[in-house]
Structure formats: C-alpha cells, structure tokens
Amino acid sequence: MSGRREFHAIHQPRAEAQARQLLARRDELKGQWLSWVAGQLYQLEPAEYAAMVRRELQRLSEQSPQ
Structure with a gap:
C-alpha cells in the first residue's frame, strides 16, 4: 500500500467522525x-x-439540509 493510501485508510474514520x-x-x-x-x-x-x-465536511454538508 502506498504511503498516501495507507494514511487515508488509517485516518478516514477519524476524519469523518471529526467532520x-x-x-x-x-x-x-x-x-x-x-x-x-x-x-x-x-x-x-x-x-x-x-x-x-475538509472533504468530509463538504461531502456531509451536501447530504444534509442546511
């Protein structure tokens, strides 16, 4: 697994939770x-x-009404 992909896989759940x-x-x-x-x-x-x-915030904002 590449460094970038590995970083993303490790931190994605936390990034989504924080968003x-x-x-x-x-x-x-x-x-x-x-x-x-x-x-x-x-x-x-x-x-x-x-x-x-930031990307997760954008994705979640697009899914939920403001």
Missing part, C-alpha cells in the same frame, strides 16, 4: 459557524488530515 462533530455545531453557531469551523480546520495537523476533514 460530523464540526457539522453538528452548525445550528448552534449559526452565522458564526463558517469562521469557527475554518479556525478548527486551521489547527488540525498534518495538513493532509485537515484536507481529509
């Missing part, structure tokens, strides 16, 4: 959610993991 947690705060934070979530994503490391969480 769900971030998305769960959207109704609570309302108009402030976008800047709050950007700050949360900025703090994630490594950058590859942050990108995974």
